[in-house]
Amino acid sequence: MRVGVVVFPGSNCDHDAWYAVTRNLGQQAEFIWHDSQTLGQVDAVILPGGFSYGDYLRCGAIAKFSPVMMAVRKFASEGGLVLGLCNGFQILTESGLLPGALLRNRDLKFVCRPVTLRVETTNTPFTASASRGQLLRIPVAHGDGCYFADQRTLDMLEKEDRVVLRYVDNPNGALRDIAGICNERRNVMGMMPHPERASDILMGSTDGRVILESMVQSLVAAAA
């Protein structure tokens, strides 16, 4: 399978995502520059972590206007798999591909540490290989990871089984401990933790692989 990793000016987890997909999972990956109008021949897209366009104004607020995001929107509307990690999640909410917003962390400080997540649903292409209730040890590293949405949206997400990952030890004050959600069609997911940082045993945990592997398996299943 071939995964496209979008590179915005200021992306800094792009190589990490590329490395996890190619070296840890043995799949193919390529970089897609932010001013590209098309995605080329990719089966899935990762919006990596970092500080796209310096995260000036608001995290992800400038990235949503980049040419590549037009292509990502089109790709998603055709059912393509889009995974936003950290800054990628922020870009997905700013772009309207996912509901809600990521606000400044509760204690106003950047936080980098491993957290424990619970898989809330396996009914997504990104968690299909996991089991419901499975606990994953994956790092977070962000200043703006506090998930926020109005009551109605939150209730809707719960009702539609779209809260994919929840913090067991909430590091940022996210409402209802939300760490990752998907869209209505379930082909777009955003999450604040970094599965690409937990895909290599040398980094201390391989719990993140189940997210990337699920994505690959889903593509394989769809292609079959």
Added chain:
Amino acid sequence: MSDLPASELAKVRSILQREPTETELGIFTVMWSEHCSYKSSRLHLRKLPTSGERVLQGPGENAGIIDIGDGWAIAFKIESHNHPSFIEPFQGAATGVGGILRDIFTMGARPIAVMDALRFGPLDQPRNQRILEGVVSGIAHYGNCFGVPTVGGECVFEPCYNGNPLVNVFALGVFRHDEIFYGRASGIGNPVIYVGAKTGRDGIHGASMASAEFTEESKQKRPNVQVGDPFMEKLLLEACLEAMRTGAIVGIQDMGAAGLTCSTCEMGSRACTGVEIDLALVPQRETGMTPYEIMLSESQERMLLVAESGREDEVFAVFRKWGLDAVTIGRVTDDAMLRVKNHGVVVAEIPNRELADEAPLYDRPHNAEPYRSAPMAAPAFASSDLQGDLLKILASGDVCSKRWIWQQYDYMVRTNTLAGPGSDAAIVRIKETDTSIAMSLDGNGRYCALSPREGAQLIVAECCRNLSTVGALPLAATNNLNFGNPERPEIMAQLVESIEGIAEACRHFETPITGGNVSLYNETLGEAIWPTPVLGIVGLMKTALPVTIPFKEEGRTVVLLGGLGDCDAIRFGGTQYAKVVLDQLWGLPPALDLDYEKRLQAAIREIVTAGIAESAHDLADGGLAVALAECSMGSIGASIDLSTSLKPEIALFHEGPSRILVSTAVPEQVERVAHAHGVDAVRIGVTMKEELRIGNDSMTWIDCPVYRLREVSEGALENQLSFTHV
């Protein structure tokens, strides 16, 4: 306008054979400032060992370069941003990170790790809390956004840093041998190209500010501090590395201290060429800037490069892609002069070499005894509560967990951090090889205040021991010398003694110094900091899962390599026990046997590499008791029996070096290796669940659940910061 002393002004006149213009005077003032010219320290820095078979580049370039095999190399250096961080903690620290990162990538290396050595006044003063919080968020802001992991460091609190916090930033980058670039303006006629951020009025005379003591007026120097933009720096990094790959770049240097002045004359001087630029072509952020201001601006995120004539467009295309300014502002000439024009009119014309390399050199008087105020004799002391003493030390600023600090740093970005903050040494793997780089940063002003020479040696030994404890072979070092006013002979004596101590120890451990930084005039209102040399030492190891500090399994033997050691009362005066429990400072630092230390390090490297230790942790601040507590902060503790004639305070808390704690399932194998190296290995106890118990055959001194040790250590910094905020 000029701060040049009369003797230096006379030297300027003799170089130019005329009166200098205002711009020329400004140029000389910054280039000959202490910060840029090392005029007080240069004479003594020559005593440092700088060569070795792995050294590809020693001092004199933007960073030192070390061969790590397989065609790969690392560039690393440490630099201070002390003065700016006092005036404006957030931006001062942020631009400190930015500056050292540019030093690394200007050589062609991609930065893969940063560490910081920090010193503040005690946290019971709200101002010090504010400085700490500002500095930490400044470092986090810059490093996190740039995308380099901050993998370790150290942080110490002493009253002498009250008006003079220290912010020393270490950075390390990696590249292939054929990707190394130097700051040389070679090739007569080649274009000189300015890239990156536009020039503004910020930071003018920053280098001179960093070369003077603080007075009451210093707070008005805020405009001298630069403002950092890590996003711009990230673009500059990617653009520079990409431009280098075109093959069209001949030489490149960042604009750091003394900005355009320093980069032009140094590049010319190194290549024995001249550089001619026209300031009207320099991208400017403000209108009406004078030549003086443009030449002395320290605006951040700028680089100067020399390209091959005719290939400028290849370079411009790359910078355009990254949305950055790239403008030809001049040419390389054959007359060895720095010629600065403004709209075609010459405003400065100075011989490069005289400006860059022949700055005044002072042999400042240092025949005094190194300044110290501490008494030599030990006071009487006897503890009634050794467990209480241990908890007090674990909760103290120097010893407690620095989690509150390093959790604000992205220490994992680039997915190479095998061991991060809180480890004895940080380990960063090089993905393209099977090698990893270990690095350690250490300083100890307390020891150096008692004896600058012995203190400096202890620091080198400690860094090398940290590296060896994780299994890495120490390779090379960089140092940051933080001292007071060198014009005072007793301060100058501290500096000289420290340099000689470092030189001696670095020779012994075969870790040449490949570069570094000297920060003098760290005084406020006549009060100097303690002599504070900081060492950053790097080592090499095979990539593997690291052996870490916590005990892993119960029922394992705890072995103390190096043994219980010995310490008389005089050598106990610089310990954390003396500081935290007794609130005193006296005597001398712990005694160091360089030969024994080296054998111990060889032994632990062999033990760790052979996989026969389940955990390993070297003894440092707080001695044996603190090290045992730190090993117990997982869920496994230990029962320790110390049969010794030493009095318990000393046995538990003396800081004698050359000692490492390991836990092992095969103690006889550990002993065999230790003995083969002529090193003591003493079985002092057995690991057990959830409790740390220390005593001898008749008494129990400490008996504490491990969660309590962890709680006290991890909560301490936050507790100290939770009081009054201003």
